[in-house]
Amino acid sequence: MSHVNQNSPKLFARLNRIKGQVEALDHALKNGVACSAFLHQVASVRGAIDGLMSEALEGHIREHLGENSHTSEERQQDLDEVINVLKTYLK
Template sequence: MEKMAECMHNNGKTCCERHTWRNAAEKKKLLARLRRIEGQIRGLEKMVENDAYCPDILMQSSAAACAIHSFNRQLLEAHIRGCVTEEIREGGEGKVDELCNMLQKLMK
């Protein structure tokens, strides 16, 4: 699922080396969720511009935060079921260590 590759940005300088290649259905699902989150954020901007009542903005902000958490859970599940599981089957444990370190950072 994960492939090593180099991408070039910033006037030809390498910015990253790792990529995860997703199937079309998984990518579509993740992008749709991100677009809904983007819409919620735009809604928050309009609420602030229109001087909406603070508790109403806070409720919308909370909904956007929940949507981001849901996106993260979906992506984490895909990573564990794909990249991590694949490496374990191949006898490696680097992704498990990476996952543990990432979870420690996320849970601060």
């Protein structure tokens, strides 16, 4: 997936922010933070993960399903792959 490698600085930056948010969750649990603060942090992590998925998925779609990409058969396989990923992600 060359598009992931091309976008890696942005993706790594997102991952680092997510790591920080998850570490904050760990810290919150260990230190008995209020339930509402914990829930807000969980929601923030989910939003960050959704943003990461959105960016990676957009790159994949543009690279593999764009007009100038691959043969018709390869595009169909890529389309099936995207559909399977989305089904798994949206469960």
